[in-house]
């Protein structure tokens with residue numbers, strides 16, 4: 202069983218014990234007492250271990266390895282001794298491999314503490330800058346040391362690919378091990394530690410108390426990343442983009458997996474711009490079949506890269522995605538076959554059809570105004586034009602509007618282009634805002650002046666692709682004018698539902714998606 206460990210810096214043992222009790226209450230299995238900041242009476246450390254509400258791991262981390270003390274090895278050993286001198290033993294003792302190797306007195310002292318029925322010895326090596334060139338030398342030394350019960354290797358990930366190396370170390374099963382990557386690219390190694398059989402992973406008690414870059418909180422591990430549901434067989438999904446730190450997709454999809462009792466975990470997957478990064482990372486994840494990578498939502502700046510990648514690998518691309526020139530969903534079948542599709546246009550079409558209570562076929566002949574000519578607009582134009590609607594693209598940069606119109610005009614519907622400031626002239630059944638005007642925090646902005654919106658009558662559908670805020674100024678004014686309004690919230694939920702169904706083969710729990718997104722947006 203992989204333990205969920207909460208690290209606690211010990212300044213005041215009474216406060217640390219209260220924090221440890223909170224960690225126990227929130228479902229941690231172990232606490233790490235970091236003795237390095239402690240300046241008090243050594244007897245306080247024995248009492249801390251004796252009264253610990255959870256089994257504990259004790260560390261006195263040196264400053265040169267990411268800790269907070271510059272005391273010499275002999276002093277650090279004294280503190281470890283003090284922590285082991287009570288009536289209960291810590292479960293584990295963590296010391297730096299470098300100090301253990303270079304200082305015979307420190308090594309002998311540590312060995313004396315862990316000998317017999319003493320705590321299990323964790324030998325550890327950390328690099329807070331990069332993946333160290335000496336990683337495998339450190340690993341071998343830990344494997345060879347007869348006293349070392351647990352290997353711990355932690356380094357700052359250079360890209361998502363570093364996580365695979367951490368999982369490889371765990372998979373080799375030399376000894377019980379902890380292999381963690383730090384920083385924004387290291388999250389998979391922390392969250393998926395259980396899938397790959399690590400001894401433990403660390404989770405901060407709260408946002409303010411993390412001890413390493415990229416460490417998630419206990420609450421995130423438990424509720425956002427489905428810690429308790431994770432198994433060896435768990436399939437891995439995520440949102441690929443850059444940046445993806447604020448994406449709403451992880452909470453929405455993980456809530457969906459929980460509602461459907463589906464064996465999957467969904468993670469943020471930051472991949473820097475440029476095709477080479479996308480190809481190298483996604484390629485490596487697919488080639489490591491044991492990793493269990495089964496699909497992804499793909500967002501800016503990689504939507505075009507997804508098409509190229511799936512084409513290069515001989516996968517299948519949905520025809521409308523080819524016309525749009527971008528896809529946002531990757532599905533990896535059991536045999537490794539790849540599929541790319543675009544779930545954005547379907548989300549918009551289905552939201553509008555539901556609001557008007559019409560089938561998709563009845564969109565033929567409808568007049569649609571699309572504001573904006575970027576990636577979202579392209580999917581919306583392709584969807585409506587592909588179903589026979591007459592579309593006008595209004596954009597600030599008229600050349601981009603023309604380019605988009607030319608790409609789809611005459612395929613099935615008519616597509617024309619005009620300047621954004623002419624949008625008020627339009628006489629349409631459906632208006633779709635695909636610009637970011639009105640998006641949080643610029644919530645007072647609108648792509649259409651209120652006096653023009655007033656003339657749109659009941660029966661006109663106004664769709665804003667923006668999902669934060671849920672009701673934009675454009676939608677508020679359109680609702681006041683009697684229009685049917687649809688928030689981008691609905692587009693987000695439905696495009697996520699199409700992805701969920703493509704991955705799981707099950708109907709998406711739409712209400713759970715809506716509740717989760719609403720809760721997240723109101724907290725943001």
Ligand code: NAP
Nearest residue numbers: 573574575576577578597598601635636637666689692693
């Ligand atoms: P994009 O490719 O960058 O395109 C942005 C478009 O908006 C361009 O046509 C741009 O005009 C126009 N624009 C930007 N700022 C403007 C301004 N101040 N005044 C006038 N026009 C402006 O972005 P995108 O990916 O298409 O995304 C657009 C919107 O769709 C975003 O608000 C996003 O939140 C939303 N979206 C929502 C969902 C969802 O699930 N709800 C999914 C995808 C996108 P120029 O060509 O002149 O630069």
